[in-house]
Amino acid sequence: MFFLQELKEGMLIAFQAIRANKMRSVLTTLGIIIGIVAVTVMATAIDGLDKAFEKSAKAFGTDILYVQKFPWVSNEDWSLIRNRPDIKPQYVDVIERQAKLSAAAAPVVARRTTVKNGTFLFEDAIVTGTTHSYNEASGNTNIDGRFFTAEESDRARLVCVIGATVGEKLFPTGDPVGQTILIAGAPYQVLGVYEKQGGLWGRFTSDNRVFIPFDAFQSRFGSRRWVTINVKVADIGEMENAKLELEGIMRKVRRIEPGKANNFNINAQEILTQTFGRFTMVVGAIGLVITGLSLIVGGIGIMNIMFVSVTERTKEIGIRKAIGARKRTILMQFLIEAAALCLIGGMIGLSISFILVQVVSNVFELEASMPAIVVFIAIVVSLVVGVISGFLPAFRAAKMDPVEALRYE
């Protein structure tokens, strides 16, 4: 009760003081405003990046292994792995025969080219050659229409399944299914359209891809050196064992002697999420240090102005002490004033970042929004900065000698 009364009086005085020095208060809080904007925009950006990445990573499928020539993420010396032999599409048959823990395997090759529907062009399409097993052996699932069958795949029929973005670009109005598009001059019938995936860097999603039978791809574009074999694991709980089994099969195919290193890699989504997790942590830590610095600068500004405020109000402190204010009361009064200044700065900063995030996400068509936790942290941080930077000035005020303070003019 006693404490609450003092708190209420402290807040009243704080707002009187801030109101009495509007210009000075605004300039002082500028440092905090900038600091809070930096912190919140940074946190929102990292959060947005995380979410976008999570979405993209989904396209890889959590239960898909990728047999490839090189690792996705590596610290190895490039000269040691650059001369590895190519992955051959023939391995798919061996894997399908021998891998008991895997459900499906499909070879994947790709190149960038332009696809057409009459006058509608899509210049950046990634034409992907694969087999009927791909739909199962990939993270992509929902198709409007269907994927090509084993027969269509084996006979290299001129059929295709297109990504959502390709569909939108080539068929802005109608339904693409059943229509024909031109890939490198040859007509392909559209069997299905993948659902939109979105996410970071469209390349990892099906959105801008056109899938055609593997042999059709080979005969049109020639055989490729970069082949990936997608392998779907039957039971996600057996991921590690499936990977070991696959490694064994590949070593046998490649005739690698025991003790020698693999000359291929089995990649999985997990590797990316781990790496990206580390990346965001580093970015986050650096960001925190930089934005933390700007908050410290802001805090110093608050401390400075609080010293001025204390000196200016020496007489007032003397009066209050004469009337019976205790040290604690005076200390609290100035702490509240500093905290209130910072809190106002924090609120203004938050509003600015909120608008900033809205504008940026509208302009760049991103799905960015400020997480509630960031708002909460910003408020707490600005309060803490206020209390810390207000402490020294408040302490000086609290320990003033009432006789001398009353004499001050």
Added chain:
Amino acid sequence: MQDSQVINLQQITKSYDMGGVEQVNALRGVSVGISKNEYVAIMGPSGSGKSTLMNIIGCLDTPTSGLYEFNGINVSEMNDNELAKVRNKEIGFVFQTFNLLARSDALHNVELPLIYAGVHSTERKRLAMEALEHVGLGDRVHHKPNELSGGQRQRVAVARALVNKPSILLADEPTGNLDSKTGDEIMVLFGDLHKLGNTIILVTHEEYIAEHAHRIIRVRDGEVASDEAVTKRPALA
């Protein structure tokens, strides 16, 4: 020593270090007793130690040596917070320069001691209103100090000093910043307050003002030079 003694000073000294070995002895063994409902003036030229004595009586400062009993309680060795509590509950200050909070209205200024005493809001407002009405400012409660005349400001200060029903009213040159007519009005108010049972200690260097009191203590060179009752008091309207 009587039970009704509010203030009992025994051999109070106060010395200040002026850097190095030099020392200023502001008070050199002052012994004074003031009883309940006395009206005392403390007089002395500047540099006499009068202000130091007032600060010690007002519990704003502590003596270097000697005993100070306030209502029978030894306050000479209290810490800052205990002294703050005594100032809050037992002493009402009236200053030469009024010392009101410029940004607060009259009511809030008078409420201030009650806030520090932890009195609840509604009770606080009621007591503060009462105190302001008592000094004749019931119609000026929401005026800020700069909207009031000097006399009115000093009345607000008196209301603030009295609102906690203190044991003593300690006034430091209360008419020093007022014209003589307004000063006289304040002295009338003090006279009335004394009649109502308040103990008043008046610090001044003006003989005319001091003569309103019933007893004058003269301080010179840090010692009590004389301490006598007032025989001829000026007549006030």
